[in-house]
Amino acid sequence: MLTLVTAFSVNAQQKTVAELKAEREQIAAELKSKDVVKRQKNIDKLNEKAAKVTKTGLGSIDGVADVSKSVLTTLTSANELLKQYRTDITDNGNGEVEIAKYSANLDDYVKLAANLVQAGLDAANGVQQLKGAKEDAQKLNPMQAKPALTSVSFSTDALRTSGEEIALQTRIVTNLIESIKASKNL
Secondary structure, eight states: OHHHHHHHHHHHHHSOHHHHHHHHHHHHHHHTSHHHHHHHHHHHHHHHHHHHOOOOSOHHHHHHHHHHHHHHHHHHHHHHHHHHHHHHEEEOSSSOEEESSSOOOHHHHHHHHHHHHHHHHHHHHHHHHHHHHHHHHHTSOHHHHHHHHHHHHHHHHHHHHHHHHHHHHHHHHHHHHHHHHHTTOO
16 A cells, blocks of 8 residues: 555656646546447446356356456446546646545545555456366356356456456546645645
């Protein structure tokens, strides 16, 4: 966590308030892009599928499914918080960030950033586990294979989609942390 805070501190010193504002505007435009909207819909569908993924009894397959579900839960939670932050964050014209309804502070964003870092690590671990899960699913008899392949397919989609979303959410949170530090609005 200290490394994370240090990394944000170094980045905040490197960008001006105007650069951070331009980056926020770029991120806001990106959030409206077809790719991001499509990815968000895919995450919603994956959350629905997550409830339908059944245990197979194989540790490798069930483990990667659990990791995938956990990463999706973290992303969905972070997305809900960021939607609230996004709608309430304004620039008062003096380069200071004001938060109208939710009084978020630097610690809130640092905790969210730490959750995203952990989700990224979990997703990377899940990708590694996925290789073994695919091999285990291919060795099963046809009766056992269907739920196992469904679980592996879900995990593959969830982890692929999560990687892109974690990257975007991390950029948003990083910008928010840097903006608060740059405006001295701690």
